[in-house]
Amino acid sequence: MCGIAGFIGTDARLDETRLKRMQEALRHRGPDDGGIRFFESAGEGGGEAPLRVGMAHRRLSILDLSPAGRQPMADAGERHWICYNGEFYNSPDIRTDLSRRGVEFRSTSDTEVLLQLCRRDGVPDAVRRVNGMFAFSHFDAASRVLHLARDRAGQKPLFYVRLPDGSLLYASEIPALLASGLVETDDLDVQAIDQFWTLGYTTGARTFYRAIRRLRPGSLARWQQGQLDISSYWQVSFAPEDAPDKSLDAYADELESLLEDSVRLRLLSDVPVAVCLSGGIDSSLVAAMVSRLRKDVPAYTVSFAGTDHDESAAASAVAAHLGLPHRILDVAGALSPEFARIAGWTGEPFGDASSIPMYFLSREIRRHATVALTGDGGDELFGGYAHYREGLGIWGGMRPIPGARSAGRRWLLRGMGLERGFLRMQRHVNGGLRRKLFTPDALSRIDPAVTLQERRRWIAGAADPAHAPARMQNCDFHTYMTDDVLAKVDRMSMAHGLECRSPFMDHRLIEWAARLPARITLAEDGTGKRVLGHLLGRFLPERLFRRPKQGFTPPWETWCTGEMRETLRKDWRGMADPFMRKEAIDVLAPPDGGGSPVLSWMAYSYATWRRGS
Template sequence: MCGIAGLVTEGEHVDPATLERMCDAVHHRGPDGAGMHLDGPVALGMRRLAINDLVTGDQPFHSEDGTVTVVGNGEIYNQADLRRQLAGRGHRFVSGSDIEVIVHLWEEYGSRCVDHLRGMFAFALWDARERVLFLARDRVGKKPLLYAHHGGALTFASEMRAMFLDGRIPREVDPLALDAFLACGYVPHHLCAFRHVKKLPPGHSLTWRPGERPRIERYWHLEYGPKEQLGPEEAADEVRRRLLEATKIRLMSDVPIGAFLSGGVDSSAVVAAMAMSTSDVVRTFSASFPGTTVDESVYARAVAQRYGTEHHELEIGPVDASIMPRLAWHFGEPFADPAALPSFQLAELVRRHVKVALNGDGGDETFAGYRRYHQLAMTRPADGLPHPLRAAVAAGLARAAGGTEG
């Protein structure tokens, strides 16, 4: 995890101290190094968490002629293939960093460079010859990227607190975002807690030339191909193959990688895939809740023993109220997930042992693991009924299914 920040103005030179303050605001995302590119009205900066190429991987990266500059946060999993292709076209690399490939992809493909990237990323690129700023975010939005077009400049950053440090953006709460938070418990991706700041949506890019309006483009769509005619065993084999491949490419690192292990199917499958993909001992981290119905630590210990992991367990008791301001500081927006409290405490343990940790988030959404998905399937035949009848049917089926959440 790194942090990026910067701004490009329509002509006014950027004060280096402004960029430095913005980068300092995301220091916790990247304590291993810092880099800045300042050229009159152009200011790009970053804070680095060193994961790959610990020696020569400092950013920003530049093209051979110095006209293209990039700062980025994330990992490009297919960087080895991209390097071979780009080297074959005459491009020269100065590091082993995955982010460096973006500079040369831009030289080859322009804004379509994102079509060639497989990974989790958010980056900002400045092309001095074309006088264009280009921002992009990975397909599903694993890495955050905020921006604001205000006061004759386009400002961007990984986190909200950095956005306000250039002094151009008013701090005004967006009432629509507040309404959405009260309804959903979080601020959806198409809204932002502050009126003049926006989130670049997942799978989108932003192109801006000074003096013009930003152009937002969706570069990736989730597409469903024809349904494959697979039997249960064939389907299970294909899921296993894809899980192993997805896990293996995420283990390419110059630093140790661990895993959050809850004892559920999702994180247990990830730990199993890690153990099958590396000869190194896997480090696992679990939270226990003694005396409660949500304690699954016994299952986590069983998985850790099965795969011979170096297992660490944190007992979670009453939460110290002093943690709340720190959580709010990190989120930058209202967020009402109670799981954030133990997750944050466990993350503090994890960071003492590894820089990177995989988890099983997303498994329930992909494989309909939550009870509510089954309830939706059960109530679908009632969609054509008048609303009062529909509500009564849904309530009855929910009771029959045994609750509202799994």
């Protein structure tokens, strides 16, 4: 796991000094080593401006800890160059194949395998053979073509900026692009700001900065002579395929085979590996697979002193039954000094307060290990969220969940239909609250339909429009999971140089799960993860994992009180911001301590970003 940055183009401002600033902004992602390569070649055809190419890397050493794994890396002839962030899990098999084809390797790193695969097969074909999480740039010095690629699920981030002359900058994180000094920081996208307040995150290609775009998961970008072309090399759509005679046991057998192989691949490392264990179904199942393969991998659980956020007892029972070493990491002392740092790591406001426990969990695990396996993705793939069950009670003909919403509210949502109703159900801000938050000028520039365009695209893009669970999962997988869950895990873990790997994000498992019929993912009462629970029952007694879902929700309402709340309110009113009303803070973080903890964290995140921008 690492951080990458670079540029290509003819803009005379592209130089090694800017490249070093971009690299330095990513130091936390790769504390072990760093490398820079700057090229300047004469323009083609005479009279043209020279082409400037910069590639920068920060290294977190996982495989081949020697200098032979240093990046940017080139082939023997220095025609092909690569700058790579991520892990290439099936690289041993690809290495064997390439060796049979005559390729000679100088290191044992997966980076060199990817470089040689791109050299022999071309980048478009190479990415289709990679099982892993990655974001990388590849430069062909002969053809003067640069490729950018991002993994299928979007576990590793990649952002880019196009300058007026067609020159291109890219980086793993937004702050690295800002460090170039070539991004106009006052040119903000009010539509992206509305996405944040509506969803809690920006989604699609948008970011808060109009010039900075997000390369979408499963995408490949090709730059040549100022022209940037972006295409998709992989895309999944939830399309259930039922085989009525196939039993739950048979599906669980298939899942067991896929998940065990995924875990096996993700245990490959030359540094210490751990597993994050909450005691819930997803992390417990990953831990069960780990215990089958290795008994020396420790499990870690975070506990916050003085709060109800404590899953350590359940996790300890799971670890003991599986025979895994287990350690409870107590987070004690003053936490608030770290909150501003946490809110600032994403480079733009981020509304998911579970960043806080993820940050501290990563910090504590990093003291003991460099790689950690997680259970991320289980909810999206196997229908684990409560709002799926609630949606089935509204649009799927299932009995409504008692107390979830009033009958009148359910009637209103049912009348809207699944597409409009689900989008409305999954938002933090409605039209009335939007008018209380935004200034009149900002409101005049916001189109609520555009704000939800990306989520509407994916809820409408499920293969079976009549299948309510598939449509909801398709929407969440391509937006919430990618732009919230995986973004959170990447930024908070990489803040401490910890590499998190999720076995559920293996593309083979994703493609398999996307075809599951509802009877396999959902119980009769609409509870999700049926097949996960069935498989986990082969390893653990149900009493150890059949408990109410707690989630990774921190007690922000407890933390954001007293002096801290007053400071937030003061900071908000002191912001020089053309988009938000100053009196909006009375709704977001009322002085009496009431209100929504979700909205008060979002206000804190926004005010922190403003203070640092």
